[in-house]
Amino acid sequence: MGNYYQKEIECMSREDMKKLQSEKLVNSVKRVYENVPFYKRKMDEKGVTPNDIKSIDDLHKLPFITKDDLRDEYPYGLLAKPLSECVRIHSTSGTTGKRVVAFYTQHDIDLWDDCCARAIVAAGGSNEDVCQIAYGFGLFTGGAGLNGGSHKVGCLTLPMSSGNTERQIQFMTDLGSTILCCTPSYAAYLAESIKEKGVKDRIKLKAGIFGAEAWSEEMRKNIENSLGIKAYDIYGLTEISGPGVSFECEAQDGMHVNEDHFIAEIIDPKTGEVLPEGTVGELVFTCIDKEAFPLMRYRTRDLCVLTRDPCPCGRTHVKMSRLMGRTDDMLIIRGVNVFPSQIETVLIKNGYEANYQIIVDRVNNSDTLDVNVEITPEMLSDTTMGISEREKKLVADLKAMLGIKAVVHIVEPKTIARSEGKAVRIIDKRKI
Ligand code: DLL
Numbered sequence: 001m002g003n004y005y006q007k008e009i010e011c012m013s014r015e016d017m018k019k020l021q022s023e024k025l026v027n028s029v030k031r032v033y034e035n036v037p038f039y040k041r042k043m044d045e046k047g048v049t050p051n052d053i054k055s056i057d058d059l060h061k062l063p064f065i066t067k068d069d070l071r072d073e074y075p076y077g078l079l080a081k082p083l084s085e086c087v088r089i090h091s092t093s094g095t096t097g098k099r100v101v102a103f104y105t106q107h108d109i110d111l112w113d114d115c116c117a118r119a120i121v122a123a124g125g126s127n128e129d130v131c132q133i134a135y136g137f138g139l140f141t142g143g144a145g146l147n148g149g150s151h152k153v154g155c156l157t158l159p160m161s162s163g164n165t166e167r168q169i170q171f172m173t174d175l176g177s178t179i180l181c182c183t184p185s186y187a188a189y190l191a192e193s194i195k196e197k198g199v200k201d202r203i204k205l206k207a208g209i210f211g212a213e214a215w216s217e218e219m220r221k222n223i224e225n226s227l228g229i230k231a232y233d234i235y236g237l238t239e240i241s242g243p244g245v246s247f248e249c250e251a252q253d254g255m256h257v258n259e260d261h262f263i264a265e266i267i268d269p270k271t272g273e274v275l276p277e278g279t280v281g282e283l284v285f286t287c288i289d290k291e292a293f294p295l296m297r298y299r300t301r302d303l304c305v306l307t308r309d310p311c312p313c314g315r316t317h318v319k320m321s322r323l324m325g326r327t328d329d330m331l332i333i334r335g336v337n338v339f340p341s342q343i344e345t346v347l348i349k350n351g352y353e354a355n356y357q358i359i360v361d362r363v364n365n366s367d368t369l370d371v372n373v374e375i376t377p378e379m380l381s382d383t384t385m386g387i388s389e390r391e392k393k394l395v396a397d398l399k400a401m402l403g404i405k406a407v408v409h410i411v412e413p414k415t416i417a418r419s420e421g422k423a424v425r426i427i428d429k430r431k432i
Contacts, residue, residue, distance in 0.1 A: 004117035004153055009260050010315045014308070017316070021263055022055035024288035029053045029062070032294060035080050038073055039296065056263060059286060060274050065298045070239065071098045079103055081292045091139040092238045093422075102238050103292040109148065111289055115236075115244030115258045116149025122249040122256070122313070123207045123232040125179055127154030130204075132175075134168055134182035134190070135212065136421050137161040141242025142212050146181040149244060155179065162186060162420040165193050173202040180208045184215035184223060184231075185423035188354055191226035192418075205229045211236070211243055213422045214323055214341050218348035220252075233322060237302075239295055240285050246320050251312050254319035261289040264318060265297070266306050269327045277306045282327055283320065301327045331360055331428065333367045336404050340426055343406075346397045347373050350390075354423075355416045361429040369406040371398065374413050 012020070030050045032039040042063045043049065052061055070078065079086070085105050092100045104112070125131065131150040135142025143161055150157040158177060160168055168190060171177065180187060187210050194200055205227055211234035220231050235255050236245040245262055246255035257264045266281040267274055275281045283302045287294040305321040325339035332338070340358055347356055356373040371394070379390070387410050394408040 004114065004121045004149075006114075006118065007314075010118065010256070010317060012260075012316055014316065017259055018056055020260060021288060022057075024260075025056055025059065025263065025286065026050075026053055028286075028288050028294050029296065032080055032296060036078060038069070038077050059263065059265065059297070062286075062297050064272060064284065065295055067100065067239075067299075067301070070100045074098050075101045078295070079292060080294055081105055086292050089139075090141045090144065090238050090242060093140070100239060102241075104241075105291040108241065108290050108292055111261060112145055112241040112244060113148030113152050115241065115247075115261065116145045117152035118149075118258065119209060119232075119234050119244050119247030120146070120149050120153045120155065120179065122247055122315075123179065123209050123230070124250070125150075125153050125155055125207065129153075129155040129178045130158065130175055131155035131179040131181065132158040132160055132168070132172055132177035134160050134162055134180065134186060135243075136163075140421070141236065141238050142181075142183075142421075145236070145242040145244055146209065150179075150181075165190060165420075169194055169197060169199065172205070173199055176204040178204055178206050180205055180227075180229070182208075182210065183212050183419070183422055184210040184219055185213060185354060185419040186421065187223050187227070187231070188219065189418040189420070191223060192353070195226065200228070203227065207232060209234050209247075214325065214329075214344075215354070216341055216344045216348060217322070218345055219354050222348065222353065235320065235323070237300060239293075239298055240287060240300075241290070245285065249311065249313040249315055253311075254307065254321050256311070256315045256317040256319055257306075259317045262287055264306055264320065266304070267299075269301075269303075277308055277318070280305050280324060303327060329426065331358075331369075331426070333360060333369050334404055336402065338369070338402050338404070342401050343371060343398065346394065346401050347371075350394060350397060351379065352376060355418070356425060357416055358426045359429065360427070367430070369404065370409065371406050372409045372411050372416065374416055375410050377413055380413070 033050045046063045048061050086103045087106050088104045133146050137143030208229050208231040223231050232248040234243050234247045236243040246257040248255050263286040265284040269282040283300045285298050286296050303324045306318050352373050359370040361368045391408045398406045
């Protein structure tokens, strides 16, 4: 293990962690109340003063912050440090509305790099490794975060950025990359290209650190088998820092939240009520160590479960489950709640790869759901089942999973565009 297995913190008793979090929370709340007019206004409106926050048991008294608040306060409204102390920004892609910009002091960058270093170590990384970073570099946090973490661990770091698949595979084989960091959809695309090139036996990868988008357990198994690696989930969001807010360990059963820096809560997305651990709800984060952009009770819109069951790895930090979707990516089709991950699970269980598209539309006042999925080369050479039979089977399995009927189109291999970053798989024409 490298230096970034921070055992004294990562395996701290619950009691000690609560004490540490409480101290940091009290200080952070005071600081934002005094330095950021937005927080003062929000807390005053709710009738809460910094003196009311004495420990993490008082966290629920603080108001929530939403993505809309961030947009309203764009760009500098939530900044808690003078600009002269900030050294970098990152930003979300801003596909829906104004971009969100997050600010970092050097302390914030160090803290973030540490979080990513912990993730790399938890995936078995050390200074013996060659770490290929194929997340995008730039305003997106994926490249910069894992790059910083890889340096801290002492890996030989390949800052490839995303795309240029030929070059990725060339460096992977020539330099003997052992860890791959990218989105799961790009990992699947790289695996497909490696297979086509017939260079699988020249690949030395042992682990992948994949996140930034939803992926199913079935997709994990496919990637692990095709690349011959262990694939670990990593979670994060620009507003809170970037990748490394939580990460998987060798148990590959949920992601440990870096609780010494971020307090996680689960709330009912409708009422805002805090839910007990073990219940599905919206994830909310409070930053207790950051300087420039320390969001308090930020509603992520991500749905998951938090659990404190003992983990075989020895880490005591709370674990969040694989994301079950986002409050805003849940599709309501003919009155039924549909998560894209449910559709992916059905497709992969039937032997398809994650090369699919979900198209929702409204025709004659009724919602339509079409699923396009590529046939795999293996299925093409298997003559025991025809295309229409395959389509019927998928329609039946989707109906059983979702409770509604979908129209399925099985399309030729390579007809659905591959993704080098976050895959866009849902086209909701009702919103266009
Ligand atoms: O995606 C940060 C990141 C980069 C995480 C690299 C992991 C690896 P944003 O672009 O701000 O930041 O998008 C954040 O992506 O709220 C989730 O909805 C989604 N997301 C992130 N990680 C996962 C994951 C980065 N492991 C949004 N599983 C989040 C599912 C994820 N969804």
